[in-house]
Amino acid sequence: MTKRSFVLNGKQVTVDVEDDVRVLWVLRDVLKVTGPKYGCGINVCKACTSHINGKAFNPCSVRIADIKPTDRITTIEGLADTASGELHPMQEAWLEQDVAQCGYCQPGQIMAAVAKVNQAKAQGRTISDADLDEIRNVCRCGTYFRIRQAIKSGAAKM
Numbered sequence: 001m002t003k004r005s006f007v008l009n010g011k012q013v014t015v016d017v018e019d020d021v022r023v024l025w026v027l028r029d030v031l032k033v034t035g036p037k038y039g040c041g042i043n044v045c046k047a048c049t050s051h052i053n054g055k056a057f058n059p060c061s062v063r064i065a066d067i068k069p070t071d072r073i074t075t076i077e078g079l080a081d082t083a084s085g086e087l088h089p090m091q092e093a094w095l096e097q098d099v100a101q102c103g104y105c106q107p108g109q110i111m112a113a114v115a116k117v118n119q120a121k122a123q124g125r126t127i128s129d130a131d132l133d134e135i136r137n138v139c140r141c142g143t144y145f146r147i148r149q150a151i152k153s154g155a156a157k158m
Contacts, residue, residue, distance in 0.1 A: 035107040041060045090154035109137045117158055
């Protein structure tokens with residue numbers, strides 16, 4: 001086993017795991033951070049979407065050995081800390097639009113949405129329908145219309 005360190009939701013953490021363990025399992029099983037959900041384990045469903053250094057990534061497809069001590073991983077549990085207020089504006093929009101049905105995919109959906117909005121803002125533009133089409137998180141309940149509405153609403157407040 002190897003000791004690996006990184007920043008998780010603003011705090012430096014160290015874990016002692018095998019190098020080939022996926023980050024999702026380090027988060028969920030070792031660090032007990034359960035917001036990122038296990039859906040497929042092969043980077044398809046995106047239920048585990050989180051941020052690494054501000055960009056969306058799927059921890060189910062990344063080995064802990066590929067994480068550097070300076071890498072900053074943010075999960076849904078730490079998202080509110082990246083904005084002012086009790087909740088992040090995207091989380092507030094999710095509640096206002098009554099997006100969730102079963103809710104399983106929602107942490108990943110929100111994290112993907114925030115990353116996409118931040119990407120558009122960094123390019124000096126607002127989120128577009130084409131941007132929304134690029135978000136490929138799977139929702140088994142089919143609340144895609146409400147998800148899109150919430151992303152637009154949340155983006156306006158970010």
